[in-house]
Amino acid sequence: MAKQLDYHTIREIFTRFRDAEPEPKGELEHVNAYTLVVAVALSAQATDAGVNKATRALFEIADTPEKMLALGKEGLIEHIKTIGLYRNKAKNVIKLSRILVEEYGGTVPSSRAALEGLPGVGRKTANVVLNMWWRHPAQAVDTHIFRLGNRAGIAPGKDVVAVERAIEDNIPAEFQLHAHHWMILHGRYICVARKPKCGACLIRDLCAFEDKTE
Template sequence: MEEIREIFCRFSVQRPEPKGELEHVNPFTLVVAVALSAQATDAGVNKATRALFAVADTPQKMLDLGEERVRDLIKTIGLYRNKAKNVIALSRRLVDEFGGEVPRSREELVTLPGVGRKTANVVLSMAFGEPTLAVDTHVFRIGNRLRIAPGNTPDEVEQAFLRIIPEDYLFHAHHWLILHGRYCCKARKPECERCVIADLCRSLEKTCDIPAPLVELPAQIA
């Protein structure tokens, strides 16, 4: 497990205070932004939500805006029609069942339309300060590519990471992994030559000559 601690130690030195890149002003706009980010880039979501959140930063304001106007404001985002329906539906649920407030439990969050476990984990971490691990496409790829948290589903990768990430690194872990996957360990061609953990990496896709460590990983993460 010393190698795993070293990996996250290096991430912490590289980005001491990592931040999510989705723009939001409160827990509600964070829920909406993360829900909209499915199959879309953060940059693309931010471009659309700046105008949306300027006029609707609460569930009631979103309902007052209406589905058609929401659809028009987010039409540059993939699957915007269905996402607009979900935004209105989740706003209605928040107003009718939660007093207009975003719930603070995963169990309640995932009952909102368009909100799955990943979105719930992001909200719990970024809005309420809970140490959760949101598994998006980047985290899923890194877990399997580096062979440190393998799994066939996001839930399997999440549980694998939770078993190995040192507790004192858990709060920032999902941001470190997401940002590492987005800007360095990219899907098509990882930029291993500038990777801070290249010498610890066991990926078969490495693009530089830095060898993997000779010491064996523990059986549960090998």
């Protein structure tokens, strides 16, 4: 775990991220709040690209919880069987769809507690939905953010909740809305796990990572 960077260094890091990509976007394809919940739930231990490939046809016929229930678990499985853990994920999607219909009138709730109460929806999923759909400054910490936060010293922490708190505490408010997207994209494409692409990194001179690559 790298040392915590100071406030001015972190501000410069996110200023560079913003200058390079003013409006970063999540890569999961969706058409409404419901399909976003489903896509994020399906993305656990899977790639966004793999989820998108499976859900394009699915969301054409099941873009509401009512339509998903009509499709049924076996019909859903036919669309998502290329995704890891698809049987358990299908079970959760059907369950959460039923809850949305019976308890929320078919609409996706906008509170973290309510979202976390849905089957297959944890804190990270809830934060993604809060951020991407309702534009709350919620920080969804995945493996890329956890790695970058600790490696660069932006938001070090021993677990995902600690890193989430460090992001909230250490990154200036003006960057909070897009912070997790900038970090995910940087971790996914530049600060990769095995051999980070430090030569192409726009924050190389600010990063606390000691074992930089050429």
